[in-house]
Amino acid sequence: MAEDTAYDNVTSVEARRAAEALIVDVDGFEGPLDLLLTLSRTQKVDLRRVSVLQLSEQYLAFIETARDLRIELAADYLVMAAWLAFLKSRLLLPPDPAEEGPSGEELAAHLAFQLERLQAMREMAARLMGRDQKGRDFFVRGVPETMARLRRVTYSATLLDLMQAYARIRTRDEFRPFVMDRDRILTLEQALDRMRPLIGFAGDWTDLSSYLPDGWTDDPGLRRSATAATFAASLQLAKEGALELRQSELYAPIQLRRRPRDD
């Protein structure tokens, strides 16, 4: 602790005791203004008539004592000390007409005002806390009845909301690039459905392209889809053991035929 080192350097018991008192005091004050207010009470006059010069000297003496006792003071106490030293010089010296800013008297008056205002607020705080208080001096209803709140909710929607919602859903479809239009796609299922009854007639090797449904051969897009689906379907049927596939060379037409019965 910082205070401990301060104690160690103080030799006499009396000085130590004084130091202790001072520490307690400094701790007990809520800042320099509070300290000043306390010091001003020693003047035993109305705060409006307090001698700021005398107060400054009291404060500076206090700070000096604290320093002698090597008590660590918070920075704001030292700032106030510096300011009061300045104020004191202003008050003692005759005013310099070339000097800018408020006069020593004005500064002193403002300080006196601040002290008076702080004092007034303290008195008001005390008066406030001295008033009758709820839950201590007067009381509220012990069994407040909870008011039943019947909340009726009505929902609103306009025709415009409705149409916008529908428009939103329908246009959202256009944003789904991976969902392709069904009517331009021959699905594997469709191809299988188509091929299953047909392969019964294919006793001999037949070109895969001849299995494409009518109307799917002219448009390149349609033919591509139909070819892919039919090929996939034929692979599926081959796997099931229903037909055989062959291709003479790379890129040559794929041929298929019904798998001969084992009998």
Add this chain to the structure above:
Amino acid sequence: MTDAANPERPLFDAPPMAEQERMVEAILFASADPVGVAELNARMPHGADAAEALVHLRRRYAGRGVEVVRVGDAWAFRTAPDLGFLMQKETVETRKLSRAAIETLAIVAYHQPVTRAEIEEIRGVSVSRGTVDQLLELEWIKFGRRRMTPGRPVTYVVTEEFLDHFGLENARDLPGLKELRAAGLLESRPQMGPMAAGEAEPDDDDAVPDTDQGEMFE
């Protein structure tokens, strides 16, 4: 202090009855639970007669907005029964229909009769039970005939109440997508493949049942 010498008189005089009545009044008011006569006497100054003060207090409050009532062995203030209606407050709150609800409603309106599975397919997300229930409760949709497909799913159709609310003569009056677009309700279309853009249109015409809705899914 007072006549301590007098052996008949208690050490301290009980407060006047009017004062005792005030005390009972304050205690009953502030207490969370009904208070019995014994407790009243215990809390009041020595010599007070809570039972008698209660008689006065009850008389004073007879016919007032609050009354002193007996609850078992204890006493309490209660609101006069005829004023109970003041203790409830009805607030009417108007809320916007949720996005899910309005979309579901729109689909029912444009595609009716429509099953829940179909609604989900069109919206691309599942439809919560709460959403459908809310629309049913608002009486904007109702159950239609069951679909004659496996599982015989129930269908939804819009109601008279719906037409009324939206100022429509019948659901066929709903504008189609082309009209919506012309009215500026559709934002400019995204630039997709050349095919996608061109094909949205025929799909729309399927979807908008301005010819004969009923047959669409049947």
Add this chain to the structure above:
Amino acid sequence: MTDAANPERPLFDAPPMAEQERMVEAILFASADPVGVAELNARMPHGADAAEALVHLRRRYAGRGVEVVRVGDAWAFRTAPDLGFLMQKETVETRKLSRAAIETLAIVAYHQPVTRAEIEEIRGVSVSRGTVDQLLELEWIKFGRRRMTPGRPVTYVVTEEFLDHFGLENARDLPGLKELRAAGLLESRPQMGPMAAGEAEPDDDDAVPDTDQGEMFE
């Protein structure tokens, strides 16, 4: 509202004043928190005049064990302060406020709306966050409007709960307020002219539109 002078009679007559008084009595009795005149009127039947009923009710309860008190623009029943000694059981143990908190509260009450910098300037020390938080938590102070100065600092004002807690009708009733103002001790806030004192409570003046009503009871 429904003055007889009005040739056009309302569709439904308001209940008789004695009945309105009962209603206000019941509503105020039922609530632990003060109830505003507007809410009273809203809860009472159409055409009722809660403000007038309150005048009667207040008179009826003058000097009783419970009293009708005014809190800002609202009203409540409270036990008479002289009977507090009967209520040890109901007494709520309040957290002890620090000196800093009490002084800060007083400064907000007397200087409102006031910024934190101004509180610090008056106290001569910085105000810890905890102090302000404690007062906010007690709902004795709240944020007011921002000051139209650089940095737009937030201001603090006292609440209705503060008035209720300390048994004040409104912030103008603070003890010693007039004397402080006369002594100029509420002034000297930055960039404030001689109007400063008058501006101490613009919130009240805005928020309490029924100054007439206030005078009614004075």
